[in-house]
Amino acid sequence: MAENIVNVAPRRRFRMPRTIAALMLREMSTTNGRSPGGYLWAVLEPVLALALLSVVFSYMFRTPALGVNFPLFYATGYLPFMYYSELNAKIATSIRFSRPLLAYPTVTFVDALIGRFLVTSMTQMLVAYIILTGILTLFDTRTILSFPPIFLGFAMAAALGLGLGTLNCYLFSAFPAWERAWGVLTRPLFIISCILFTFEAVPESAQQILWFNPLVHVTGTVRSGVYATYDAAYTSPLYVFGISALALALGLALLRGSHRAFVNE
Template identity: 40%
Template sequence: MYYLTTHIRVVAALLIREMSTRFGNKPGGYIWAILDPAAHIAFMSVIFMGIAKLPALGTSFPLFFATGYIAFQFYSAMCGFLNGAIKSNRTLLSYPNVAPIDTIVARYVLQAATTVFVAICVLGAIIVTMHQPPELYWPAILEAAFAATLLGLGVGIFNTVMFLRYPFYEQVFNIVNRPMFLISGVFFLPDALPGPMREVVLFNPLVHVVMLFRQGFYPQYRAADLDMFYLYTFVFTVIFGGLFVFTNSAAVARGR
């Protein structure tokens, strides 16, 4: 019980430190966290409104792209923030009470809370301006968000170790991860793709996250290709693999 209490206090202290480092003491940092996704969604909406009369789902381009973008951000922002958890806090690991996993937990909590805050602000603003607000199905929304953060957690834990041990891997990962935004269903519905292409895209677990997230906003969306078993199998495989590498890495123990 003593060790659990100690780690909770350490995580709380790290959480406050990460908030101060990331957002500062002024509200500008929090405002930018909202403006950045809002600007991306607005830009995509304007571009596609000039190409098509209606989005692939519903009648609102901003809502369609927001549901895709925010769902993707639950993974992408989490993964990106966790990648450097050890490297950014290596000086603190010299203290006996600070364990490497504490830095991971602190960043996970902060990023999850930040993305939830951004999602509420951005999606809430879009829904309020709609003539016919959608009927939300919260179980699908919450499950998709949680699954995406777990996927980001697993990849982030693995990358934390690999970035320290193999700097070249960081460059390779960034190259491979960059097009994920384009092939995760943010711009399109997998159901509308031709057979061979659809089968390839469905190997991407983020496609299933986006489909599940959108089901929470579009009751008419059936997402026939949604495979929750595949999604959770992929998520927990990545988490267990990341934890295995993390707990057996001397580089993490040294913080370098």
């Protein structure tokens, strides 16, 4: 009897890591499993897309707002934005994606959220590394990187994607119309998140409105680590982390009481 208890205890202790690892493998195999190259396309697709957009926008905006290289300027805004967007989208549909596995009592909705967060983060950080390394290798960007602000900016994007994604995971399941409404409401985010311009380039009246967009703080923080002369004094990591923590806490509280009903629908 005692021997059985000893054998069961370690299995229970490591249940959550094993479950999350299984969910991550399922995510990686099912998302691009039927495509030639499999999961490799999850990395190559955004790399090629950003390279194409960089070429197109470089003809439209010959002189970047910061530095001398437009692909680098564009990447420093688009990469953290894409990181947030992918996290929010993936985590918001976690219950729907993992519904067959959530029917098992050993798999919880938190496992599903963490699994998608880790896979998406791993993919997007690999994409960011490949693109930034490629730009810095191929072009004379004349930049001196400061990694703490860069890491802080991506951490802010991760927190925001996790927080809003968790809240939307509940809202998308409870109110299906909200998913479409969210897509419409957030469509202008690409334009108003200071990806193609700097915060200081817009009129002061517009700055007072743009400041409340947390992604403006994300892109500004990342760029302050890439461009040594850029002082993003307007950014507030506390503001971004505060919104993220509030959304995460609310989303977890709502999902805790209703996720089983969503699974059984």
